[in-house]
Amino acid sequence: xxxxxxxxxxxxxxxxxxxxxxxxxxxxxxxxxxxxxxxxxxxxxxxxxxxxxxxxxxxxxxxxxxxxxxxxxxxxxxxxxxxxxxxxxxxxxxxxxxxxxxxxxxxxxxxxxxxxxxxxxxxxxxxxxxxxxxxxxxxxxxxxxxxxxxxxxxxxxxxxxxxxxxxxxxxxxxxxxxxxxxxxxxxxxxxxxxxxxxxxxxxxxxxxxxxxxxxxxxxxxxxxxxxxxxxxxxxxxxxxxxxxxxxxxxxxxxxxxxxxxxxxxxxxxxxxxxxxxxxxxxxxxxxxxxxxxxxxxxxxxxxxxxxxxxxxxxxxxxxxxxxxxxxxxxxxxxxxxxxxxxxxxxxxxxxxxxxxxxxxxxxxxxxxxxxxxxxxxxxxxxxxxxxxxxxxxxxxxxxxxxxxxxxxxxxxxxxxxxxxxx
Amino acid sequence: xxxxxxxxxxxxxxxxxxxxxxxxxxxxxxxxxxxxxxxxxxxxxxxxxxxxxxxxxxxxxxxxxxxxxxxxxxxxxxxxxxxxxxxxxxxxxxxxxxxxxxxxxxxxxxxxxxxxxxxxxxxxxxxxxxxxxxxxxxxxxxxxxxxxxxxxxxxxxxxxxxxxxxxxxxxxxxxxxxxxxxxxxxxxxxxxxxxxxxxxxxxxxxxxxxxxxxxxxxxxxxxxxxxxxxxxxxxxxxxxxxxxxxxxxxxxxxxxxxx
Numbered sequence: 001x002x003x004x005x006x007x008x009x010x011x012x013x014x015x016x017x018x019x020x021x022x023x024x025x026x027x028x029x030x031x032x033x034x035x036x037x038x039x040x041x042x043x044x045x046x047x048x049x050x051x052x053x054x055x056x057x058x059x060x061x062x063x064x065x066x067x068x069x070x071x072x073x074x075x076x077x078x079x080x081x082x083x084x085x086x087x088x089x090x091x092x093x094x095x096x097x098x099x100x101x102x103x104x105x106x107x108x109x110x111x112x113x114x115x116x117x118x119x120x121x122x123x124x125x126x127x128x129x130x131x132x133x134x135x136x137x138x139x140x141x142x143x144x145x146x147x148x149x150x151x152x153x154x155x156x157x158x159x160x161x162x163x164x165x166x167x168x169x170x171x172x173x174x175x176x177x178x179x180x181x182x183x184x185x186x187x188x189x190x191x192x193x194x195x196x197x198x199x200x201x202x203x204x205x206x207x208x209x210x211x212x213x214x215x216x217x218x219x220x221x222x223x224x225x226x227x228x229x230x231x232x233x234x235x236x237x238x239x240x241x242x243x244x245x246x247x248x249x250x251x252x253x254x255x256x257x258x259x260x261x262x263x264x265x266x267x268x269x270x271x272x273x274x275x276x277x278x279x280x281x282x283x284x285x286x287x288x289x290x291x292x293x294x295x296x297x298x299x300x301x302x303x304x305x306x307x308x309x310x311x312x313x314x315x316x317x318x319x320x321x322x323x324x325x326x327x328x329x330x331x332x333x334x335x336x337x338x339x340x341x342x343x344x345x346x347x348x349x350x351x352x353x354x355x356x357x358x359x360x361x362x363x364x365x366x367x368x369x370x371x372x373x374x375x376x377x378x379x380x381x382x383x384x385x386x387x388x389x390x391x392x393x394x395x396x397x398x399x400x401x402x403x404x405x406x407x408x409x410x411x412x413x414x415x416x417x418x419x420x421x422x
Numbered sequence: 423x424x425x426x427x428x429x430x431x432x433x434x435x436x437x438x439x440x441x442x443x444x445x446x447x448x449x450x451x452x453x454x455x456x457x458x459x460x461x462x463x464x465x466x467x468x469x470x471x472x473x474x475x476x477x478x479x480x481x482x483x484x485x486x487x488x489x490x491x492x493x494x495x496x497x498x499x500x501x502x503x504x505x506x507x508x509x510x511x512x513x514x515x516x517x518x519x520x521x522x523x524x525x526x527x528x529x530x531x532x533x534x535x536x537x538x539x540x541x542x543x544x545x546x547x548x549x550x551x552x553x554x555x556x557x558x559x560x561x562x563x564x565x566x567x568x569x570x571x572x573x574x575x576x577x578x579x580x581x582x583x584x585x586x587x588x589x590x591x592x593x594x595x596x597x598x599x600x601x602x603x604x605x606x607x608x609x610x611x612x613x614x615x616x617x618x619x620x621x622x623x624x625x626x627x628x629x630x631x632x633x634x635x636x637x638x639x640x641x642x643x644x645x646x647x648x649x650x651x652x653x654x655x656x657x658x659x660x661x662x663x664x665x666x667x668x669x670x671x672x673x674x675x676x677x678x679x680x681x
Contacts, residue, residue, distance in 0.1 A: 019450050023504050024515040024527060026457035029481040029488075031515060035507045040562040040675060073647055074665050080648030087648065126648065206665065 070200035077103035087126035133172030154183030240266030255279035268296035273303035338362035510560035537576035560588035574632035634662025
């Protein structure tokens, strides 16, 4: 048997040498530690009676109330509600493809950025599992959604009134949630749907929204060489090759003119042009966003794309251009593959085509194409293929002097009610 | 690895007592693993999942059966249970940790799960109260140790004769009042309390929520929003399953009194 040291002890049952911390001897299968026998305190009858009597009284009153008053159903993520015609399974979900209730929605958010996402109410017949949304809608008097409490502070949540939505034709009610994380800390809020039925019943459904700060990695020209397209490409290659890079990579570009082609690959990278008084960041060559499956969006902001033919920004993965200028190109912004592309506050001037949507697959991540100016293009917008039937909303956008304003080849639903055509 | 058909060998290796004992928990891990390999054999796997495995072992010398859990995560709750005894909790014999990996050797409780029993029929009000009280006893011990079970459901309750034993503390965690948020979302959909999915600190009242669902399922087989247990038990269920934790029973003793 091994010699004893100060870190050892002997099993009192079989004499085996054990580590000092051992609570059990595996050689004789006996415990070697002291154990406390814990048991909840015996029931105090007097105390119990004192507690139970009022409870029973209240319970009796409550039972009487329930027999004569409308019911209130509550649940988190899901609830079963019965009326005279049957039982319904109501549940909240976060995407059209998911048919499962969700109790919690976790999102990463860059601090200060505004996001929007849907919360879908589905209604199934509890017995057959089939969709019962249409029949259930008939029974609703009023439905509201709100965020009554926000935990942790540092975040804003608002939501639209639940209503049918064109992007989710099979879903009876949808509320769109706008959220912004304002501090570098996790924040959460409970969203509560209140459904008042015509028969006086009330259904309350809750879901938690939890926002986590998106870790960011920022690159500035004073820290990293990015004075030429080659240097910038080398930086992008290095970031793409990193084993575990931060999810949100921001490159703040200097006021320079980059020529030649730049390729974004491997992961989403955000490029921010110069907004100081020293001039603008200009690209005279193309930027190509290669196909990826991760769904992250590459943001391009405050950049001037000044070309002489070709495609300014070609995206096979999600991309969004904000406050950018596209001028002198065969095509300004081109989306293909699984890309969802957006332009917000951009100017498309003197291009063959300003914005060309030609993506076969993918999911929508934004419906707004607001505050753009499409001026003197051959065709301002070509919609050849657009994934999903989401209505594209051109609110605040101006179409002026184009050969064709919108070539909607795929018949995409559009909201042009607040666009301006001059 | 523990072998399925390891040959019986009670001899200790020459290095035993020197190689593995440095005094730290990781050394106990190595020691326990080796000792288990030598002194026990695997009877059969009980459960395998992404977070670990549970196996039924037999002590070669005595023939006694034990459950060995190997899983990644925190073992702090098991470590606290190692020093206590309660007839409604399995006895935890040994706990060893290396990094994120844990070995937990515990009592093998022979019996059917409540889930299995409920498939054969619902519980009477009397049975429901008895089982619920016993599970509350187990929860009282856990809560007294500063822990929350977080996964109270029929599959995690074994019926050993007339005794209910609450098992599976893999989802359990210690309640730290100063902590803002749980680090992981665990639990079983339908049985987990609302705050368990969110930022509110999970405390003992999350288990009270799950107790409410459990009591209702024992009586009706269904979630309370679908069919509430009749009578007094239904009212207990309603109180347990209030959305706001403050409106539930403040602790399991109060729930036991109500039962």
